Amino acid sequence: MSHRFIKSLCFLSAMLSIAMIPQVVMALQSSEQKQEPVEIVVYSGRKESLIGPAIAKYMEATGNKVKVKYGSTSGMTALLLEEGDATPASVFIAQDAGALGALAKKDRLHKLPKKITGKVDSRFRSPKDEWVGISGRARAVVYNVNKTSPSEMPVSIRDFTDPKWKGRIGWAPGNGSFQAFVTGMRERDGDEATEAWLRGIMANEPVVYPKNTAIVRAVGAGEVDLGFVNHYYLYRFLNEDSDFPARNHFMPGGDPGSLVNVAGACIPNPDLDEARKAKALEFIEFLLAKDAQSYFANKTYEYPLIKGVDPSVEMIELEKIQTPDMDLSNLDDLQGTLVMLRKVDALP
Incomplete structure (x- = not known):
């Protein structure tokens, strides 16, 4: 091979390398642009103390920024309906499924892919894939172990209207859960049976508390024998004092007293652009990944909703709670419930 030929090859190679520099630079720039952090706007009906740490985990894992607007679930739902397609929110996190159902019935939700909704049992997601649960909250009867026991409990929440429970019950009719x-x-x-139940409980002179935490504290102190609460409040007390004298009882047989509601997530704009939709789906999928689900299980004592993540060690398995079979989307008529509670004088 001649010296001149080798020099020609070297020259051609150098020219090709120079010619390719713009393409390489453009490719690198494109790659950098794809990796630039983006900001996701989230409306949250959950308190920052409950959902904030999970959002922080997402930001740490992805580098993306999340701008959160906190408020009540009912308030955020009303705002989303008012804003319509102009909403800046890419994701809405609701405290309960009823709010998600209300938005779905107004055609305000973007359908989620099966790869996301399929992670969760059908009981805890929209049957039309419009929203998905991210954590579960079971209704329970918390009781003082020195005052009563599961053997004394009726088989249904409906039977706490028996006069034997007069003055022994704590409840929080003003509480959202x-x-x-x-x-x-x-x-x-049905409304007629539910109203009759409320009147029966009122006749038993229940002690009124502002929220679940106050009920559990009162049960532990022996102020009342039992109370109607969400399951996880008890475990906050047990985490501080393992001898706290209260436990949860779950009503059997698909009783409404063992309803498992969910905190859930959705995309509250059916016409969300593709770029924002992609990040919204990434965010929701992160909330259903092991890291976030373990946080819900071990820090907020809620039920994780994906397979492979166990609830906190103190809690019974979700599958053992005989929750009523119903579409949680239909729990959207809060206004009708408020009217009923006022009608029976449970609320002013």
């Missing part, structure tokens, strides 16, 4: 439970009872038993 209780109101969702009443909405579930209306859906399952």
Whole structure:
């Protein structure tokens, strides 16, 4: 091979390398652009103390920024309906499924892919894949172990209208989770039966508390024998004091007293552009990944909803709770429940 030929090859190679520099630079720039952090706007009906750490995990894992607008679930739902397609929100996290159902019935939700909704049992997601649960909250009867026991409990929440329970019950009719439970009872038993149940409980002179935490504290102190609450409040007390004298009882047989509601997520704009939709789906999928689900299980004591993540060690398995079979999307008539609670004088 001649010296001149080798020099020609070297020259051609150099020219090709120079010619390719713009393409290489453009490819690198494109790659950098794809990796630039983006900002996701999330409306949250959940308190920052509950969902904030999970959002922080997402930001740390992806480098993306999340701008969160916090408020009540009912308030955020009303705002989303008012804003319509102009909403800046790419994701809405609701405290309960009823709000998600209300948005779905107004055709405000973007359908989620099966690869996301399929991670969760059909009981805890929209049958039309419009929203998906991210954590579960079971209704329970918390009781003082020195005052009563599961053997004394009736077989149904409906039977706490028996006069034997007079003055022994604590409840929080102004609390959102209780109101969702009443909405579930209306859906399952009908308005007439639910109103009769409320009147029966009122006749037993229940002690009124502002929220679940106060009920559990009162049960532990022996102020009341039992109370109607969400399951996880008890475990916060047990985490501080393993001898706290209260335990949860779950009503059997698909009873409305064992309703498992969910905190859920959706895309609250059916016409969301592709770029924002992709990040919204990534965010929701992260909330259903092991890291976030383990956080819900071990820090907020809620039920994880994906397979492979166990609940906190103190809790019974979700599958063992005989929750009523119903579409949680139908728990959307909060206004009707409030009217009923006022009608029976449970609310002012």
